[in-house]
Amino acid sequence: MPQIHRRKTVTVNVGGVRVGSDAPVVVQSMTNTDTADIESTIQQVAALARAGSEMVRITVNNDDAARAVPYIVEGIAKKGWSTPIIGDFHYNGHLLLKKYPDCAKALAKYRINPGNVSIGRKDDDNFRTMVECAVQNQKPVRIGVNWGSLDQALLTRMMDQNSKLAQPLDARDVMMEAMVVSALDNAAAAERYGLRRDQILLSAKVSGVRDLIDVYTSLAARCDYTLHLGLTEAGMGMKGIVASTAGLAPLLLAGIGDTIRVSLTPAPGGDRSEEVLTAQQILQSLGIRSFAPQVTACPGCGRTTSTYFQELAQQVQGYLRESMPEWKKIYPGVEEMKLAVMGCIVNGPGESKHANIGISLPGTFEDPVAPVYVDGKLSTTLRGDNIVNEFKAILDHYVESHYGKAGKEELVGA
DSSP states (O other), rough: OOOOOOOOOEEEEETEEEEEEEOOOSSEOOOOSSSTOHHHHHHHHHHHHHHHHSSSEEOOOHHHHHHHHHHHHHHHHTTTTTOOOEEEEOOOHEEEEOHHHHHHOOOOOEEEOOOHSSSTTOOOOOHHHHHHHHHTTTTOEEEEEGGGGGGGGHHHHHHHHHHHHSSSOOOOHHHHHHHHHHHHHHHHHHHHHOOOGGGEEEEEEOOSHHHHHHHHHHHHOOOEEEEEOOOOEEEEEHHHHHHHHHHHHHHTTTTTOOOOOOOEOOOOTOOOOOOHHHHHHHHTTTTTTOOOOOOEEOOOOOOOOSSHHHHHHHHHHHHHHHHHHHHHHSSSSGGGGGGEEEOSTHHHHHHHHSSSSSEOOOOOSSSEEEEEETTTTTEEETTTTTHHHHHHHHHHHHHHHHHHHHHHHHHOOO
C-alpha cells in the first residue's frame, strides 16, 4: 500500500502517549457522564479504553467535577488502564484549575476553547491563568477553536476589514480564516506565557465536511503544531459516520492530523464506544493503522437470497471483536489478519484466496458446502450444520500458529 507522508510536527507527550510527526495517529474519545458521578465516569472511561480509545476527555465544568477528577484518574489506574485523561474546560477553567490543584495535577492535558475562556472581557487574563497553570504542572494544552464559539471580536474585525476590500471574500471564507488566525494567535500567546511548542496542540472544529477540509488544510500549511481532527458535531448513526469519514479521509491521506475523534451522537442508551470503533475503522480502511482483523464480505445479490452467509459474516465479526482484547495481549500482529466470508461462487473463491483465511459459500438454496482457503490455498471443505463453529476453530488455530510465539518459531524453523 502506498506510504502516506505525514507532515512534520513538534511531538507532544500526553500522559506518556506520543502525539505528532512520526507517532501513530491517536484515537481519542469523550465521556458523556456527569463527571461528578465518579463511578459512572470511571466505568465509561474504562469501556472507551477497552474499545481502543488512547485518550479520553472528560468535562470539568463545576466544583463537583473538578473535585472528582483525581478520584477518577485513580480509579482508572486501579482497573489497570493508563489511558491519559484530558480535562475539557469552558468559561470557568481558570477558576477551577486554581481552586483545585489536585485536579490540575491529575489531568494529562487541558483542553481550552479560547472563545469561551475570556468571554465578555477585553483581555486574555483567564486564558493566561490557565496556560500558567499548565506551565506550573507541566501539562500540554489543546487550544481548541470552535466555529460555534469563535472569538466574536476577532471575527467582527476581520469581517469589517474584508468589507473594505475591492473584491471582498465570501463570508464563509472569512470565517474559516478567522478560525485559523484565532488558533495561531492563541498558540503564540500560550508560548509568550510560558508553554513550549512541544506542549501545544491545535484544533479548529467545524460541522461541515468541506469546511473541515479547508480550515485544516490552511492551518497545516501555516504551522508545525500537532493537530487534532474531527467534526465538532458529526451527528447520529449513518450521517455521523459518513460525514466523519468524508471529512477525515482527505486530510489523513494528505498527511494532516495527529489525533482524531469521531463525535457521534449516540442513540438513547447507545454504546459510546461506537465513536472509537468508527475512528479506528477510518484509520484502518485508509491503511494508516491496524486495530483488528478485517472481514471482507460480499453485499449479496440474486444468487445469495439465503441469509446463511450474512449470519456467518456477522458471527465471525462478533467473534473477532470479542476475542481482540485478549488476542492483542498475546498475539502481536493479529490485527493485520484479513478474512473473507463470501456468499457465492462468482467472486467467492478469488476473494477467499486473497485473504489469510477465506470461506466461500455456494449461493442460494444449496446445501451448505463451503471451501476454506488458508493463505491462498484450499485447506478444507466444510459441510453440514456446524460450519460456523468449525470455521472458528480454523480461525483460532491460524491465530495461534501464525501470531503466537511458539507458532512463529515453528514457521521460522520451517
